[in-house]
Amino acid sequence: VTSPFLYLIRSLLVIIYLLLMVAFYTVLERKIIAYMQRRTGPNVVGPFGSLQAFADALKLLVKKTLYPQSSDLMIFVTGPLITFTFSFLTWSVIPFHSGSSFSNNNYSLLYVLAFSSLSLYGLIVGGWASNSKYAFFGIIRAIAQMISYEVSLGLILFCLVCCTGTLNITGMVNAQLNNWYVFPHLPLFFLFVISAFAETNRHPFDFAEAESELVSGYNTEYGAVLFVLFFLAEYANMILMSTLISLFFLGGWLCPFFPEYSSGFFLALKTFLIMNVFVIVRASYPRIRYDQLMEFCWKTILPFTLAWFVFVVLMLKFLDACPPVGGPLETFPDFVANYSYFKELYPAVDNFNLELPFELVDLEVRLIEIDDLVKKKEVVDEALIKEATSLINYLWGISL
């Protein structure tokens, strides 16, 4: 996408579809839980109650926003905004098909981790600014829980990165072409799912808003629009986690057995399945105890993941199966190559479309110049080729 207008439309479409997804996900959740408990669930608004979410949203949006008298008002309002912004911003690096994310860069995995740690601040400052004991206990629990599980989440992901050789999510999915990571890393898959539950504060780990103890946890004092923002962020995070699970472990958009039919449809299908797991787990399991949760993270998941990490690295080393640095070469299929001539010599040069450091722009300009010269003349000048080759090697080395 080149035109800024198209870019805007595309990003709006993603946001609108995400909001719709959240809306219908809440209805789906209520329906599934209702049927598991032999109730009917919402069945008045729309066919089979499917439009219930819009009625709820309308009700919440026309309500008057109340602010606690003793709250720090500016921080109180900023909290939900931060959470909402970052939980939606993370989708800018999530690819829906090979290389079709907004920002297909070499570090998209790190972007996901960074945004997830930033979105935590919305909860923290929101819960603190409420100036209520319930909200305060809610966020204290939420911080401890999310920090602990982010560690194990990151470690699990870096086991996969060792097998892929890239931090690019598209590359990580393309590396699963022949073997989804759920098979060689089966224990990690389960640990990742559990960590995802804890990371999104979902049942059976929903201590941040344990109704029986803390009224509603960190969002006790929030109502109307601000509550909607928290709510949307929470569910968007759940959908994000399901997407990440299907991208990292279930092959993302890859079609099983017939890779030529791979499309976003398969990503949607897998994500939908994992989303259902989130709901079914909520309806099935009671809330566990808080100390059990912490012990499970620090004494079970973390040591196991560390051991697995060492195991993976040693296996890769001794079986001589280390992945190519920079990941599989088909990582950047959608990039238009600037260096058409040298691209044939160096397929990996596609990576140069990533933004180079400011000091290296001159070198890049020189490379484009040589590329143009060679193309125009159609006569290969040895000195030029030599210069370009050294430039490519230099830039390629740095861009790693």
Place this chain on the structure above:
Amino acid sequence: MNFLTTNILFIAFATNLIASCFLTIFAINAINALIALIFAFVNVSLIFLLMGLEFLGLVFIIVYVGALAVLFLFAVMLFNLKSTIRVKTKTFIIKSLIGLISIYIFYLLIFTYHIIMY
């Protein structure tokens, strides 16, 4: 991004950075000071991203904002803030001396950077 955009963004981030550093120092409420500090961290990493140091910027966010500042917040939130008293021990001369020394060190830093670059 062209040169002008880069410059404008840099000025914006740097201004935010300096402003939030001052807020960190002068804020009366410890939580407000910490939030300003986090804002400063984010701006530093944005400047890194602007320089093309993507990995450094992202790791900066993950380590400092995602882990370190959260622990700060965690600790500060558990204090009884009303009982803390501002201790006034350093005189104006010592303060200004420390300020001058740090300005000199900063000047040296920039100077050596220029020597390395050119």
